[in-house]
Each structure stands twice: as C-alpha cells, then as structure tokens.
Amino acid sequence: MSISQLAREIKESATLVMAEKARILREKGEPVITMAAGEPKSKAPIDAILACASKLNAGDVRYTPTQGIPSLVKAIIRYTEDNYNKVVGPEHVMATAGAKQAIYNLMMTIINPQDEVVILAPYWVSYPEIVKMVYGIPVIVTPEDGRFVPRMEDITRAVGSYTKALIVNSPNNPSGAVYPPELIGELVEFCEKKKIYLIMDDIYHKLVFDGKKAVSAYEYAKDDSENSRLIVINGVSKSYAMTGFRIGWVVANKKVTAVMVNVASQNTTCPSVLLQAAAAGALNGIQNCVEALRLTLENNRNVMMTELSAFNGVTCIPPDGTFYCLPDFSAYEKDDIKLANFLLEKALVVTVPGTEFGAPGHLRLTYCGTIKDITEGVARIKWALDPESPNEIYIGDRKCRRDWK
Numbered sequence: 001m002s003i004s005q006l007a008r009e010i011k012e013s014a015t016l017v018m019a020e021k022a023r024i025l026r027e028k029g030e031p032v033i034t035m036a037a038g039e040p041k042s043k044a045p046i047d048a049i050l051a052c053a054s055k056l057n058a059g060d061v062r063y064t065p066t067q068g069i070p071s072l073v074k075a076i077i078r079y080t081e082d083n084y085n086k087v088v089g090p091e092h093v094m095a096t097a098g099a100k101q102a103i104y105n106l107m108m109t110i111i112n113p114q115d116e117v118v119i120l121a122p123y124w125v126s127y128p129e130i131v132k133m134v135y136g137i138p139v140i141v142t143p144e145d146g147r148f149v150p151r152m153e154d155i156t157r158a159v160g161s162y163t164k165a166l167i168v169n170s171p172n173n174p175s176g177a178v179y180p181p182e183l184i185g186e187l188v189e190f191c192e193k194k195k196i197y198l199i200m201d202d203i204y205h206k207l208v209f210d211g212k213k214a215v216s217a218y219e220y221a222k223d224d225s226e227n228s229r230l231i232v233i234n235g236v237s238k239s240y241a242m243t244g245f246r247i248g249w250v251v252a253n254k255k256v257t258a259v260m261v262n263v264a265s266q267n268t269t270c271p272s273v274l275l276q277a278a279a280a281g282a283l284n285g286i287q288n289c290v291e292a293l294r295l296t297l298e299n300n301r302n303v304m305m306t307e308l309s310a311f312n313g314v315t316c317i318p319p320d321g322t323f324y325c326l327p328d329f330s331a332y333e334k335d336d337i338k339l340a341n342f343l344l345e346k347a348l349v350v351t352v353p354g355t356e357f358g359a360p361g362h363l364r365l366t367y368c369g370t371i372k373d374i375t376e377g378v379a380r381i382k383w384a385l386d387p388e389s390p391n392e393i394y395i396g397d398r399k400c401r402r403d404w405k
C-alpha cells in the first residue's frame with residue numbers, strides 16, 4: 001500500500017501506545033496499575049457539564065465560527081487577564097480542538113520546510129513529531145546529566161539562522177520541573193533579540209506545588225507590539241480534568257491568529273460547539289475545582305516521592321508541578337523501553353519509557369491516580385527490580401514469585 005513518506009516517519013504517540021496496552025490487559029481482567037496516564041481522575045467541573053448539557057438539550061448543535069464561540073473567546077480573554085495580567089483582544093485568541101491541535105496548527109502557520117524548532121529535553125512526546133509533520137526539523141537541547149532544566153548556553157548554541165521557534169513547557173511534561181523565573185526571563189529576551197517565536201506551552205501552569213508559581217513569559221516581554229513573537233498555548237484538559245472535551249487555545253499576535261484561523265477553517269472548521277460551551281462553562285464557573293485538583297496532586301506527589309525514596313538505586317528529582325515524575329532507573333536497566341515492557345509483563349504496571357521524551361534511562365510515572373495505585377504500583381516495581389525486596393507479592397489475588405535476576 002502506498003503511504004506517504006512523511007506519514008511513515010511519524011511515530012505513534014508513546015503515551016497512547018502504553019495506554020492501549022493497559023486497556024487491553026484490563027479488558028482481559030488483569031489487575032493492571034497504570035502509571036502512564038496523562039489525565040487527572042477527577043470529574044469535569046459541574047459548570048462545564050451544565051453548559052454543555054444545556055446546549056445539547058436545545059438541540060442547537062451546529063458549526064461555530066472557526067475562532068470559537070463568542071462566550072469561549074471572551075472567557076479566554078478573561079483567563080489571560082486574570083492569570084497573566086495580560087490584556088488581549090478577540091483577534092489575538094483562538095479556540096482549538098485541544099492544545100495539541102493548537103500546537104499543530106501553529107506549526108503549520110509559522111514553519112516552512114527545513115525551518116528548525118528548538119525543543120528542550122525532556123520534552124512532550126508530540127513536539128518533535130508535530131514539527132516533522134509540517135516538514136520542519138526538531139532540534140533537541142539536552143540538559144546536563146541528572147538535571148531537567150536546560151542551560152541557557154546550550155539553548156543559545158542550538159539556535160542558528162534556520163531557527164524559527166523555541167518551545168518551552170514549564171511546568172514540564174514529563175519531568176514536572178518548573179523552570180526558574182531567571183531562565184524564562186532570559187528566554188524571552190533572547191527570542192525577542194533573535195526574532196524567533198517563543199511558544200510557551202502552559203497547559204500545566206496552574207498545577208504547581210509547594211507555594212511556587214510558574215512565571216508568565218509576558219512578565220518579561222519588552223515587545224508588546226503586533227510583531228510580538230511570544231505565543232501562549234493553554235487548555236482545559238489538565239487543570240480542569242477535561243481531557244476528553246478536547247478544547248485548547250492559543251494567544252498570539254493578530255497576524256498569526258488570523259492565519260491559524262484560516263488553517264483550522266480548512267481542517268476542523270471548528271471544535272464541537274458542545275465542547276466549546278463546556279470549556280466556557282469551566283472557565284467562567286466556580287474555580288475551586290482547580291485548586292482542589294492541585295492539592296490532591298501535591299499530596300499524591302508527596303506520596304510518590306516517599307515511596308520512591310525507599311527504592312535503592314532509583315533517583316528522582318522531586319517534581320514542582322504537573323502530575324508526572326521522571327525517576328532514573330538506569331542503575332537497574334539502561335534500556336528503558338525494555339524496562340517498561342518488563343514491568344508491564346511481570347508486575348502489570350504501565351509506565352512510559354523516558355526515551356520517548358528524550359530522557360533515556362528514565363521512566364515517566366504519573367501520580368494522578370489513587371494513592372493505592374501509587375503505593376501498590378511502586379511496590380510492584382520494587383518487587384520486580386530490587387533483589388533485596390521480598391520475593392513474593394500479591395498482584396490482584398495471584399501470589400507471584402520473583403524467579404528472575
């Protein structure tokens with residue numbers, strides 16, 4: 001069968017692959033614990049559900065303006081002002097079918113074939129693939145060993161005459177790292193000077209722990225003109241636990257926004273009106289669900305760190321936000337893909353190999369499940385890997401014996 005060369009080169013999303021493996025095992029009745037999920041467990045906010053249900057009840061389910069329904073556009077403008085202290089007009093914002101589509105359509109809008117996009121490792125799995133999907137070239141900047149925050153000098157070195165954009169994701173998936181304000185400040189200044197797009201993927205910006213804050217790049221921006229190349233991506237998936245609603249957005253200069261609207265008008269036309277109504281409901285509704293989620297995740301993070309600290313040979317930089325951590329398992333197994341498959345087979349624990357995020361030797365573990373999932377998941381991993389741990393364990397109601405070295 002003839003498949004385009006480009007499409008053949010696009011990898012499956014590693015996180016979705018692991019989620020699918022988990023689903024199949026669970027359907028077979030296996031007591032799988034997933035530490036691979038990229039979504040909080042809490043229910044969608046009631047305001048989202050009511051707004052969506054009222055649209056559905058009215059039976060008025062049609063195309064919307066590509067940019068988004070007016071109530072959602074307004075809600076995004078208000079969100080930007082409340083959370084970023086940044087006043088933008090409707091011509092600067094656009095709703096999309098998830099932050100993922102915002103990033104894809106943005107790349108479609110700004111990248112020419114062979115343009116380079118600088119991506120900071122560890123990175124979200126989709127960035128390099130999305131860049132490749134528009135014939136761009138991902139350029140990966142790796143941090144020093146044992147660190148998750150890149151050095152400015154390495155970023156500077158990676159930027160050349162073909163560089164069009166730099167993507168920053170802080171709080172970071174997969175490490176949970178929050179980049180220090182000084183680095184964000186330097187990045188803004190550097191991108192303004194070099195006239196390259198600085199894309200802030202802020203999807204986790206409200207999920208930060210220990211009283212810390214993810215600073216806004218706007219705070220450091222000197223260029224407030226229509227030529228500003230600072231672009232902020234956001235969405236309701238993570239902070240509002242609304243992954244299945246598929247609503248994200250972009251805030252950019254007028255020109256970029258207008259072209260992104262053209263691009264979207266030729267691919268999705270618009271996100272579903274029902275889901276846009278739900279997102280507007282969430283953004284305009286009572287906000288304590290976000291803080292409740294943040295607190296739960298902070299507590300889960302603490303439990304995860306306690307459990308991992310009892311694990312000889314595993315090191316983990318405590319995450320400052322998100323619901324991921326990225327422990328280094330290389331003392332047990334350097335090949336993290338092999339390790340993730342081994343843990344799934346022997347311990348029925350689903351993890352995501354760090355290689356997929358540009359962090360070989362690590363596994364990404366999520367702590368957005370229950371406390372039981374976290375403690376039992378880590379206990380099973382320990383049993384499978386640590387010869388010092390007890391030889392037998394219950395997995396579901398099966399007594400399992402470690403009979404490998």
Ligand SMILES: Cc1ncc(COP(=O)(O)O)c(C=O)c1O
Binds near residue numbers: 100
């Ligand atoms: C860093 C990052 N950006 C964007 C997304 C996509 O979010 P959405 O569900 O809104 O498409 C994710 C989802 O995992 C993510 O981790």
